[in-house]
Amino acid sequence: MNYFKDILAVSLSKEIETFTKNELLELIEVPDPKMGDLAFPCFKLAKVFRKAPHMISKELVEKLNFNDEFSSVKAVGPYINVFINNSALLKYFKQEFTDNKILKPLPRLNKNIPIDYSSPNIAKPIAFHHIRSTVIGNAISNLFEFIGYDLKRINYLGDWGTQFGKLSVAFKKWGSEKELDEKGIKHLLEIYVKYHEESKNDKTLDAEARKLFKLTEDGDEEALALWKRFRDISIKEFNRIYDILGVKFTHIEGESRYAPVLNETIELIKSKVHTEISQGALIIPLEEENMPPVLLKKMDGATLYATRDIAAAIDRYERFNFARSLYAVGSQQKLYFQQLKVVLKKMGYDWADKIKHIDFGMVKGMSTRKGNLVFLEDVLNEAIALSKEKILEKGRVPESEIDEVARKVGVGAIIFGDLKSSRINDFEFNWEDLLNFSGYSGPYVQYSYTRVKSIMRKSDIKDYTNADLSLLKEDIEIELVKELLKFPEIIQKAAENDELYFLAKYSYSISKLMANFHRFVHVLKAEPELQKARLFLLSKVADTIQTTLSILGIETVENM
RNA sequence: GGUUCGGUAGCUCAGCUGGAUAGAGCAACGGCCUUCUAAGCCGUGGGUCGCAGGUUCGAAUCCUGCCCGAAUCACCA
Secondary structure, three states: OHHHHHHHHHHHHHHOOOOOHHHHHHHOEOOOOOOOOEEEEOHHHHHHHOOOHHHHHHHHHHHOOOOOOEEEEEEEOOEEEEEEOHHHHHHHHHHHHHHHHHHOOOOOOOOEEEEEOOOOEOOOOOEOOHHHHHHHHHHHHHHHHHOOOEEEEEEEEEOOOHHHHHHHHHHHHHOOHHHHHHHOHHHHHHHHHHHHHHHHHOOHHHHHHHHHHHHHHOOOHHHHHHHHHHHHHHHHHHHHHHHHHOOOOOEEEEHHHHHHHHHHHHHHHHHHOOOEEEOOEEEEOOOOOOOOOEEEEOOOOOEOHHHHHHHHHHHHHHHHOOOOEEEEOOHHHHHHHHHHHHHHHHOOOHHHHHEEEEOOOOEEOOOOOOOOOOEHHHHHHHHHHHHHHHHHHHOOOOHHHHHHHHHHHHHHHHHHHHHOOOOOOOEEOOHHHHOOOOOOOHHHHHHHHHHHHHHHHHOOOOOOOOOOHHHOOOHHHHHHHHHHOOHHHHHHHHHHHOOOHHHHHHHHHHHHHHHHHHHHOOOOOOOHHHHHHHHHHHHHHHHHHHHHHHHHOOOOOOOO
16 A cells, blocks of 8 residues: 555655655555545645635645556545556455565565564463463564564573572472372472462471572582483473473573573673662662662672673673564563663673563453463363364364364464553453454454455366456455555554554454455455456465464465 | 553544544444455444643644553562
8 A cells, every 4th residue: 555655655755845755655544445445635735725624625636646556536625535546456356466565574684683582481371361472472472573584482491590499498398209200390399389378387497498409500400400300391391381382482491591691791881881789689770860779789799680680691792793673572671671771781782772671461360260370271272172072063174184174263262362452451360251263353363364265275276367357346256355455554554563563453454354355355256367357366365374373473375 | 659551432442744524443233245365344333542732724643740550660571
């Protein structure tokens, strides 16, 4: 659509000298389809020319000249409404979608973007609320990869800290090898919970835990072996869930990576910014910035998250020389990330400006009926089971593919559910919505895709490359063409705002139009040439849906 | 209390760099399977855009104040 906007703007700029072409381009709107494809409001001109806007629109329309791009250019009150000529539109459509040029990832920029997402704490099963960072980070990564960046997908595990001392103590006291083998991470959670109960009454436990973690930090072989074992078990279980979700990482590391360099990091910080001891803790005061201080070391000398994160930020810059550095982390940590950037900036690192916190709202209303967490895996399994049930009901999917299709659809519903609205909104946990596969949902879009593919499979015509698109005359066909041509704008908007819901909405609106297409237009009954033209269009609908969903991290299926 | 984010239909949300009658989905109700997949389609009802001022040709959108909710504000991450 930008192509036609540009033509309109150029034409307008020939008549209007007080505005540049780009200023005019900014003013052009995409109105209600009934009014036109493009609209130019004359209010801003009215101020400059001191003339009523409806007069200006009327006069302008008479002066404007076009080739054959527009079929109608009319003054409607203060607006100039423009309809695009169908043949020009279809010609442009064919050009852009030949070899799917428009859907291809953008040229490589040779610029790195490390992104930190998912990042669970080890020794605890992944709870449902981890879905947000995992799915948002994965999709943002896909999006930036699409527009040309090289992504470094980092799962920055919470794998260091006194909680491992606690876990070690708990395992020594109540742990069982047999249960660890059988239940894996859930056994670790059990004993961790028990530890917390017991430690309320028995204060010696905490001291013991600190001692054990100190041993780990100092490199004690036995302590380290136990830590490594907890970590390996955790990673194995995490990977199982990432496989279900279809989420990938390029780097699995964790806070432990920075354990050896913490002292030198603190020395480095001390040498570059003013630090002080306050109430026994080592802090960086940020009064000038109107922020609370950043704590580097606790009273007992132990380091904190901030120290590790500063080390990690520097490390990521040194390793990747990043164009941007992203963190998909909840909005609770907004202030913390501002502080982190300020500290890095104070240390003289200009690249701190390239750090961006992709924040998102928290998951609320999670069922606590059992007084414990809702595990992500359970929610996924629930969604997959429901989707399998529906697949069996319909009986369209071959036996051998049922489980795979059920997974893609069930998981698609969960992922889409997370990405369908603005990141910053809190996410309401609600089984009913989560498992509702109709309307504005992943399965709806996937379903739309299968119907299109089904038609393509049933037709004898398999090659549409030389289709004569001028045969496409139905309104709904033209609407679809216009929608498909919006793809680059949607990608751009999503990337500019780090918002995935633009893509989710886009996939939905294509599907919605497709539903209308099915109602008014028949493909297989059409004459061969017309059928070919329609198949060309449908194949592009399918490809656009697939490309859009795949950026969101959702797979398409051929049947459901 | 300070800071930040939010308050639009019963619920979940779009729309917010001011513009033409405020839009979706879910839920409710009523229709549609001899027609390329009914996980679908069509229709109906449902709104003082938190409240009050201001800015202007025009405000859900910008400004101010207030009300309500959430997050956060030094030893968790």
